[in-house]
Amino acid sequence: SGYRAVILAARYPELVNGLVLWGGNAFYNRADVDALMATRDIDKWSKRMREPLEATYGGAHGLQQIWSSWIDAVKLIVDNGGDVCMRESEQVQCPALVVHGAKDPMVDISHAHYLNKHIPTSRLYVMPNGKHNLHLRYADEFNSLVRWFLQQNIEK
Numbered sequence: 001s002g003y004r005a006v007i008l009a010a011r012y013p014e015l016v017n018g019l020v021l022w023g024g025n026a027f028y029n030r031a032d033v034d035a036l037m038a039t040r041d042i043d044k045w046s047k048r049m050r051e052p053l054e055a056t057y058g059g060a061h062g063l064q065q066i067w068s069s070w071i072d073a074v075k076l077i078v079d080n081g082g083d084v085c086m087r088e089s090e091q092v093q094c095p096a097l098v099v100h101g102a103k104d105p106m107v108d109i110s111h112a113h114y115l116n117k118h119i120p121t122s123r124l125y126v127m128p129n130g131k132h133n134l135h136l137r138y139a140d141e142f143n144s145l146v147r148w149f150l151q152q153n154i155e156k
């Protein structure tokens with residue numbers, strides 16, 4: 001997850017040369033919980049979205065348990081102020097590319113704007129038709145963007 005990368009870059013700047021973040025949260029709020037709650041019942045997910053995850057997490061029952069536990073954890077984070085990596089984002093020193101899908105139903109674009117504003121060295125790229133899985137659905141565009149970013153900022 002992107003928040004882990006932000007925390008790592010903030011705490012160990014000598015080890016992180018650059019960040020590429022997409023579809024990630026800097027914080028959680030009630031709107032995020034509401035969006036997650038709308039997806040709590042995995043039987044309402046598309047087959048294409050659900051089946052690979054069921055194979056990974058031990059079938060429908062396993063996936064449902066993990067997903068419900070995740071939503072419950074996010075609720076607890078919100079109840080405790082919502083900060084995931086807000087403080088750390090301001091401490092990131094390396095170049096960062098924040099990519100977000102304008103049609104992401106899981107993570108509001110405000111998170112991408114927050115990260116872009118608070119990571120001093122960041123650039124924001126919004127994919128107009130991208131959703132939460134933009135790195136899969138638009139793999140060629142995403143990979144080209146990441147390659148360009150790395151060539152411009154890391155591979156000097």
